[in-house]
Amino acid sequence: MKKVPVAVMVSGGGTNLQAIIDAEKSGKIRSAEVVLVVSNRADAYALERARKAGIDTAVVEKKTCASQEEFEKKVRVLLDEKGVQLIVLAGFMSILSADFTSAYPDRILNVHPSLIPKFCGKGFYGLKVHEAVLAAGEKTTGATVHFVNEIPDGGAIIFQKEVPVCEGDTPEVLQHRVMEQAEWELLPAAVEKVSAEILKNQ
Numbered sequence: 001m002k003k004v005p006v007a008v009m010v011s012g013g014g015t016n017l018q019a020i021i022d023a024e025k026s027g028k029i030r031s032a033e034v035v036l037v038v039s040n041r042a043d044a045y046a047l048e049r050a051r052k053a054g055i056d057t058a059v060v061e062k063k064t065c066a067s068q069e070e071f072e073k074k075v076r077v078l079l080d081e082k083g084v085q086l087i088v089l090a091g092f093m094s095i096l097s098a099d100f101t102s103a104y105p106d107r108i109l110n111v112h113p114s115l116i117p118k119f120c121g122k123g124f125y126g127l128k129v130h131e132a133v134l135a136a137g138e139k140t141t142g143a144t145v146h147f148v149n150e151i152p153d154g155g156a157i158i159f160q161k162e163v164p165v166c167e168g169d170t171p172e173v174l175q176h177r178v179m180e181q182a183e184w185e186l187l188p189a190a191v192e193k194v195s196a197e198i199l200k201n202q
Contacts, residue, residue, distance in 0.1 A: 002202075003033040004195040007084040009075075009092040010039045014046025015179060016090035016111055016187050021053045023188030032195035036082045038075060040094050056082070062094065072100045085198055088191060089148060093125065098150035106156075108148035109194065111187045113178050115160055116144040120153035130171040130178070138165055141174065143182035145190040158193065159186045 008017050017037060023029045037050035042059045050057045058078050065071040079087065089096075089110040101108060112120055113129045119141075124132065133141045142162040147155035161182040165174060 001030070002199060004031055004085045004198050005035045005083050006032045006086045006088060006191065006195070007036040007038055007079050007082065008034055008046075008050075008088045008090050010037060010044055010046035010090050011041050011093040012044055012046060012091045014044065014049045014090065016183055017046050018049050019184035020088065020090070020188050020191060021049065021055075023191070029188055029192045029195070031199050032086065032191050036078065036084060038078060040071075040092070046091070068097055069099070072097060076100070076103070086191070086195060087148075088187070090187065095152060096148065101148055101150050105149075106147050106194075107198075108155075109145055109158070109187070109190055110148045110153070110155075111183050111190075112144045112146065112153050113141075113175065113183065114144065115140075115142045115162065116146060116153055116157060120144075122152050124153070127171045127175060130174040133165065134169060134171060134174065141165055141178060143178050143186055145186045158190045161186055 010017055020034060034055050037055050037057045039047050039059050040061060047057045060071060060074045062071050087104060087108045114120055119129050119132050140162045142160060144157055145159045146157045149155040163178050163181045
């Protein structure tokens with residue numbers, strides 16, 4: 001069966017990457033195959049997860065590039081070599097330029113740890129999101145998978161799921177609950193949904 005070649009871009013531990021790898025193994029993802037994992041940090045544990053799963057990896061660090069443009073050019077060369085048709089940002093802690101995102105319209109997915117349009121956009125990433133949710137006294141939060149465009153967290157929403165905020169939550173506890181109950185479920189489901197649509201339209 002034909003599958004959509006996917007690249008996952010990472011910066012850290014790679015738990016969302018692992019969720020995708022596991023979903024591919026279990027057959028929840030049937031229309032896509034992760035062919036490349038690109039990290040902007042050489043020490044990202046996500047690279048180890050990819051290697052264990054037999055997936056090719058690459059590191060492109062911004063500090064070794066003269067500009068954002070050079071960084072993105074290097075990434076694009078890697079994606080082209082692998083014939084990548086779908087890009088997944090899984091804890092990728094770097095904003096991509098409008099030049100880059102416009103080259104892949106409706107082909108870049110991101111998971112954001114809140115219910116967009118709440119707690120999103122510039123400056124809202126990682127633990128900062130959960131800190132803001134708790135500071136605002138919210139009773140529910142969640143995660144959103146959306147397409148990526150030139151506006152941070154501004155692309156069309158694919159899936160959202162609510163997660164309760166519990167008494168005594170710390171940002172770390174809340175972060176883990178959102179990952180476990182929403183992110184790890186939504187991201188593989190979105191990869192399958194979008195990949196199936198790409199195959200249908202080919």
